[in-house]
Structures are given as C-alpha cells and as structure tokens.
Amino acid sequence: MKWLQRLFAKLKIVFIKSKKFSIFALISIGVFTGVLGVVGFEVGMGLTNTEEFCAGCHLQPGATADTYYESTHYKNKTGVRPICADCHVPVEFGNKMWRKIIASRELWSHFLGNIDSTEKYLLNVSHMRDKEIARMKANDSQECRNCHEVDKMDLKLQTAKAQEFHSTMKKNNKTCIDCHQGLVHLSPKVEQQLKNEADMTTSNASH
Amino acid sequence: MLDLMDWLFALLEPISGALVFVAMAVCLFGLSFAISFLIAKFES
Numbered sequence: 001m002k003w004l005q006r007l008f009a010k011l012k013i014v015f016i017k018s019k020k021f022s023i024f025a026l027i028s029i030g031v032f033t034g035v036l037g038v039v040g041f042e043v044g045m046g047l048t049n050t051e052e053f054c055a056g057c058h059l060q061p062g063a064t065a066d067t068y069y070e071s072t073h074y075k076n077k078t079g080v081r082p083i084c085a086d087c088h089v090p091v092e093f094g095n096k097m098w099r100k101i102i103a104s105r106e107l108w109s110h111f112l113g114n115i116d117s118t119e120k121y122l123l124n125v126s127h128m129r130d131k132e133i134a135r136m137k138a139n140d141s142q143e144c145r146n147c148h149e150v151d152k153m154d155l156k157l158q159t160a161k162a163q164e165f166h167s168t169m170k171k172n173n174k175t176c177i178d179c180h181q182g183l184v185h186l187s188p189k190v191e192q193q194l195k196n197e198a199d200m201t202t203s204n205a206s207h
Numbered sequence: 208m209l210d211l212m213d214w215l216f217a218l219l220e221p222i223s224g225a226l227v228f229v230a231m232a233v234c235l236f237g238l239s240f241a242i243s244f245l246i247a248k249f250e251s
Contacts, residue, residue: 013251014243020250033242098223101230105212112209 048100049085057110058084064125064185071184080147087143087184088132095139122198125186133177141176148176 018026047053051065059065065084068074073082090096115121136143150170155163165179219226 011240011244013247014240016247016250018246018250021246026246029242029246030239033238037238094224094227097227097231101223101227102216105209105216108212109209114209 045096045100048103049083049089051083054084054088057106057115064121064128067185073184082147086146090139090142091146095142119198119202129185133181136177137175144176144180 021029055065068084073087075081089099109115113120115124150166153166155166158166165174169175
C-alpha cells in the first residue's frame with residue numbers, strides 16, 4: 001500500500017494554490033481545454049457514425065451493409081439518404097452515449113474476428129439482427145419515427161393495405177419495425193436461404 | 208466474455224441514463240485533474 005500513499009502524495013500538488021499563474025490564465029486554460037474537448041468529442045462521435053466506419057466491420061458480400069446499398073434507403077426518387085447511424089444510433093444524447101458504451105462489446109467482437117468473413121458473418125447475422133430489432137421495439141422504433149411520423153402521414157396516398165396497418169398500429173400496439181423488417185437489410189427468409197447456400201458450398205468443398 | 212458483456216449491459220440498461228451521467232462526470236473531473244496536474248508540474 002506504500003505505492004498508493006506515494007501516488008496520493010504526488011497527486012496532492014493539484015490542490016495547491018497557483019503562485020505563477022493568474023486567475024485569468026487558469027480560467028483561459030480551462031475554457032480552451034473545455035472547447036477543445038467538446039470539439040474533439042463531437043468529431044469523435046461524428047467519425048464513429050460514418051458509413052465508412054460501420055462498413056469497416058459490416059460490409060460483407062451479401063450481408064448487412066451490402067444489402068443497404070441495394071435498398072430504397074440508399075437510392076430512391078426523393079434523394080433522401082439516411083446512413084447507418086440515422087437508423088442505428090439514437091439522436092438523444094443519453095441514449096446515444098449508452099449505445100456507444102454498448103458498442104464496446106461490438107468492438108471486442110470485431111477484434112476477436114467474429115464477423116471477418118462472409119461465412120462467420122452469416123453465422124452471427126441473425127443474433128445481431130434480433131438484438132437490433134429488440135432494441136428498436138423497446139424504443140418504439142424511435143429512429144424510424146425521427147423521419148416518418150405516422151400522425152403526419154397522408155394515408156390517402158398510401159396503398160389500401162398500408163392505410164389499414166398505419167391507421168390501426170397504435171390500437172394494435174405495433175411499432176414500425178414489427179412490419180418493416182427486411183426493408184433495408186436481409187429479411188429472415190433471405191438470410192436462411194443464404195445460410196443454406198453457404199452450408200452447401202462448405203459441404204461440397206469438404207467432399 | 209461477449210455473453211458476460213451482454214448480460215452486464217442488459218442488467219445495467221434500466222439505469223443507463225444515470226450511468227452515462229456518472230461516466231461523463233468522471234471524464235470531466237478526470238480532465239480537470241489532468242490539466243491541474245500539468246499546471247502544478249509547471250509551477251514546481
């Protein structure tokens with residue numbers, strides 16, 4: 001425990017009053033460091049929300065990011081393009097930070113190489129999808145509703161089926177992701193098909 | 208390890224707001240401490 005006492009003795013110097021620096025200098029240092037910290041924090045948040053950052057792990061042929069590039073969220077007639085973070089990272093500060101903390105688990109998984117090939121990716125994709133769907137169900141598809149508000153939809157412009165679902169979703173206790181799974185990424189059906197194909201390729205190669 | 212992290216995050220989910228607040232406070236105090244330490248080193 002002596003090293004701890006020595007450490008505390010060393011750290012004590014932070015509580016000694018300054019003799020060399022004026023109050024103005026000390027406050028200026030604090031303000032500048034604070035501003036630099038805020039800017040650095042925002043830049044860091046921004047960099048971990050880019051498409052390139054997400055695709056670093058999630059871009060596998062036929063898998064998550066790949067399906068995004070073929071979806072209507074990537075290319076559509078209106079020119080509106082939500083990126084990964086718009087749907088998968090909450091906007092509200094507290095929830096966003098919690099999501100980033102949880103992402104430490106995903107980083108660990110990345111360094112273990114759990115999804116570094118298409119085969120491994122397909123093995124884990126249902127687990128990842130189920131977790132994300134559960135998250136979206138728990139927050140009433142908040143990230144969908146950031147852009148698509150059911151209350152503001154002109155239902156008359158929708159198909160009869162969509163009108164029926166959207167007008168009754170509150171009453172039926174449904175949220176966007178209950179029906180719109182597979183809109184951007186693999187639906188469970190296509191995912192199973194790909195898994196079967198991968199299994200067949202593996203078994204053919206082993207024979 | 209991943210299962211443990213899953214379990215831990217699920218356990219902490221209900222107090223995630225408080226945890227984020229505490230984490231931010233610890234980071235800010237840590238930053239203040241680090242700057243103070245550097246200034247104190249300049250002084251001595």
